[in-house]
Amino acid sequence: MWSFIHKLGSPPWFFRFGGNLVRWLLPVTLILLLVGAFWGLLVAPPDFRQGNSYRIIYIHVPAAVVALAGYYVMALAGAISLIWRIKMADIAMKAAAPVGAVLTGIALVTGAIWGKPTWGTWWVWDARITSMLILFFLYLGVVALFEAYENKAAAAKACAVLSLVGTVNIPIIYKSVDWWYSLHQPASIKFTGESAIDASMMYPLLLMIVAFYGLFAVTVVMNMRVELIWHHRQSSWVRQWAGFE
Amino acid sequence: MPAADQAALSLSAAFFRQFLRHGKTLAASPSDLLNPLLFFFMVVTLFPLGLGPDPERLSQMAPGILWVVALLASLMVSGKLFASDFEDGSLEQLCLAPHPLAILALAEVFAHWLGTGFLLALVSPLFAVMVGLPTQALPVLVVSLLLGSLCLTLIGAVGSALTVSIRRGGLLLSLIIIPLHVPVLIFGSSAVVEATRDGNVASWLALLAALALASLALAPLAIGAALRISLDNG
Numbered sequence: 001m002w003s004f005i006h007k008l009g010s011p012p013w014f015f016r017f018g019g020n021l022v023r024w025l026l027p028v029t030l031i032l033l034l035v036g037a038f039w040g041l042l043v044a045p046p047d048f049r050q051g052n053s054y055r056i057i058y059i060h061v062p063a064a065v066v067a068l069a070g071y072y073v074m075a076l077a078g079a080i081s082l083i084w085r086i087k088m089a090d091i092a093m094k095a096a097a098p099v100g101a102v103l104t105g106i107a108l109v110t111g112a113i114w115g116k117p118t119w120g121t122w123w124v125w126d127a128r129i130t131s132m133l134i135l136f137f138l139y140l141g142v143v144a145l146f147e148a149y150e151n152k153a154a155a156a157k158a159c160a161v162l163s164l165v166g167t168v169n170i171p172i173i174y175k176s177v178d179w180w181y182s183l184h185q186p187a188s189i190k191f192t193g194e195s196a197i198d199a200s201m202m203y204p205l206l207l208m209i210v211a212f213y214g215l216f217a218v219t220v221v222m223n224m225r226v227e228l229i230w231h232h233r234q235s236s237w238v239r240q241w242a243g244f245e
Numbered sequence: 246m247p248a249a250d251q252a253a254l255s256l257s258a259a260f261f262r263q264f265l266r267h268g269k270t271l272a273a274s275p276s277d278l279l280n281p282l283l284f285f286f287m288v289v290t291l292f293p294l295g296l297g298p299d300p301e302r303l304s305q306m307a308p309g310i311l312w313v314v315a316l317l318a319s320l321m322v323s324g325k326l327f328a329s330d331f332e333d334g335s336l337e338q339l340c341l342a343p344h345p346l347a348i349l350a351l352a353e354v355f356a357h358w359l360g361t362g363f364l365l366a367l368v369s370p371l372f373a374v375m376v377g378l379p380t381q382a383l384p385v386l387v388v389s390l391l392l393g394s395l396c397l398t399l400i401g402a403v404g405s406a407l408t409v410s411i412r413r414g415g416l417l418l419s420l421i422i423i424p425l426h427v428p429v430l431i432f433g434s435s436a437v438v439e440a441t442r443d444g445n446v447a448s449w450l451a452l453l454a455a456l457a458l459a460s461l462a463l464a465p466l467a468i469g470a471a472l473r474i475s476l477d478n479g
Contacts, residue, residue: 137424141420141421144420144421148411151478154410161403161407166424169425172428180435
């Protein structure tokens with residue numbers, strides 16, 4: 001067990017391990033995505049109030065769930081890099097930030113598309129939408145901070161500090177936005193879909209959430225491998241892998 | 246004569262000197278003290294110009310307007326917090342000092358807050374009257390700004406410490422700090438809104454105070470770590 005964790009810190013070993021991981025995780029993820037999408041979009045029954053438009057939850061909810069989890073993954077990697085100074089954690093953090101930002105963006109856009117037929121407007125200042133928007137800003141801040149630093153080792157540490165500060169703040173932000181919303185609750189909009197979801201709709205949703213976690217893992221590992229090659233482009237193991245030696 | 250490995254100054258003396266040093270620099274340039282207030286004044290003026298002079302509507306929006314402008318003013322000044330220390334090399338000396346960097350940085354942040362957020366909270370009733378905030382809400386506005394600006398300054402100092410080594414880091418500072426300011430804005434403006442309706446003010450102020458204490462405890466650690474990282478980059 002410990003030797004496995006130590007090996008994770010070695011760039012050439014992780015590069016090969018990541019390659020093997022992607023090789024089987026990518027097909028599994030794609031199959032799960034296809035099955036989940038087919039099940040959710042075609043097989044699951046239509047909602048009796050929203051008809052077929054509710055089916056966007058099979059993209060919207062998994063993206064939102066994984067986007068939030070992704071921030072914690074990023075912050076955890078940041079903490080590992082600050083405490084144990086493991087380079088691989090820096091690379092994981094850098095790889096996770098843009099993926100999380102894109103997932104948050106997907107959740108926001110699909111939410112707007114869903115809102116149009118359901119609430120009659122593209123954007124509502126609902127508590128959950130607003131928290132998601134702020135999460136999007138938090139991700140963008142980490143990405144922007146990383147790009148601004150010239151010294152990339154310092155950039156990773158700075159982003160680690162920022163993502164840890166963000167982690168402490170996220171529960172406070174969520175709670176505060178919740179209270180803000182209940183203070184200013186507008187009367188004109190009625191929210192549907194608060195009732196318990198039926199099992200026939202639930203199973204494809206769970207499947208899609210698992211598939212999105214797989215997608216997140218695959219994308220982050222692929223990002224990390226690209227980063228590793230670039231970082232170690234002068235070293236012999238990369239040159240051997242590329243066939244230069 | 247203290248031994249070589251022993252600090253020549255006690256921690257509290259070092260804290261106090263650091264506080265005085267930053268306070269003196271602030272006091273030596275009155276424009277640094279006045280400019281945030283002028284900024285506050287001018288941006289408050291923009292709102293009636295943009296929204297129309299209807300006193301009823303303005304007074305309804307006054308809590309939000311005042312709090313957003315206070316947040317922007319704090320954002321404007323927090324970029325300069327560690328800039329001069331970074332440029333003239335005193336930050337490196339602070340890093341070498343035998344005392345924790347977090348505590349020494351906190352002294353500076355505190356002096357900075359007294360010169361900016363604290364002053365702004367004290368004069369805020371003047372501007373609040375201009376946008377028609379009901380008089381009964383004025384004390385709550387001052388208290389909420391006192392507590393809130395302490396949070397804003399501490400969180401802003403984390404951002405300032407992270408971006409101090411970056412040329413033209415001002416806009417970046419806003420990008421990384423604004424999302425973290427959201428709870429402060431919500432708690433602060435809600436307290437003032439509740440005060441205009443004679444509602445439950447105490448719970449919002451208590452939340453704001455909790456946030457201020459939590460950032461007082463945690464932010465210095467992040468500031469210290471961030472300053473060391475910035476020195477590595479610079």
